[in-house]
Amino acid sequence: xxxxxxxxxxxxxxxxxxxxxxxxxxxxxxxxxxxxxxxxxxxxxxxxxxxxxxxxxxxxxxxxxxxxxxxxxxxxxxxxxxxxxxxxxxxxxxxxxxxxxxxxxxxxxxxxxx
Amino acid sequence: xxxxxxxxxxxxxxxxxxxxxxxxxxxxxxxxxxxxxxxxxxxxxxxxxxxxxxxxxxxxxxxxxxxxxxxxxxxxxxxxxxxxxxxxxxxxxxxxxxxxxxxxxxxxx
Numbered sequence: 001x002x003x004x005x006x007x008x009x010x011x012x013x014x015x016x017x018x019x020x021x022x023x024x025x026x027x028x029x030x031x032x033x034x035x036x037x038x039x040x041x042x043x044x045x046x047x048x049x050x051x052x053x054x055x056x057x058x059x060x061x062x063x064x065x066x067x068x069x070x071x072x073x074x075x076x077x078x079x080x081x082x083x084x085x086x087x088x089x090x091x092x093x094x095x096x097x098x099x100x101x102x103x104x105x106x107x108x109x110x111x112x113x114x
Numbered sequence: 115x116x117x118x119x120x121x122x123x124x125x126x127x128x129x130x131x132x133x134x135x136x137x138x139x140x141x142x143x144x145x146x147x148x149x150x151x152x153x154x155x156x157x158x159x160x161x162x163x164x165x166x167x168x169x170x171x172x173x174x175x176x177x178x179x180x181x182x183x184x185x186x187x188x189x190x191x192x193x194x195x196x197x198x199x200x201x202x203x204x205x206x207x208x209x210x211x212x213x214x215x216x217x218x219x220x221x222x223x
Contacts, residue, residue, distance in 0.1 A: 031209075033210075033211065040215060042213040042215040042216045043201065043203075044213070045210050045211050048209065048211075056209070056210070057210075058210045058211075059210070101144075101145060101147040101159070101162035101164070101203075102147070102159040102162070103149075103157075103159060103211070105156040106156060107155075108156055
């Protein structure tokens, strides 16, 4: 089954404790990205990657890091989480930099930072 | 930069037709796509317009006018299961996606 998986689905952590949210896709997609979703703000892109070892900032990259060492994986790293990073996070993938505009989204990770 | 605007809420009755508008300001733009998101779920792709005009996919149609910086999603024969949030999204020439704030559609019996 073609899918994007994220782990964990739910996470409660404390300020300053480094965490990683994993994302993996099995569709051999080149383009992957991370979004955060907050009420009234829609989805905002954090980082995106057009292929292995190619990453770029989206609209809200501050406080986040990513890496793309393998085509299928695109982890999101919060080196020192803060309460304003409490949000719902989605990973997504699509063929060739979104040329079809069809992004496949993972199930989401709800993060709470206290 | 790029920003997209949508109405926050729309209400319609079952069987009706509803149009959700999306206006945008952009400095460079490939096209407009639409996503549906049910409460507690992930966004799912509905439609996209790379060119001006109407694209039809079953009960859903999407329209784009670049000259007016405007697009819309048209939902026909509304069903209760169409109650969800709908997002327009643009891909700009920097290859990053920008989403609108979303429109919550409520379908009444």
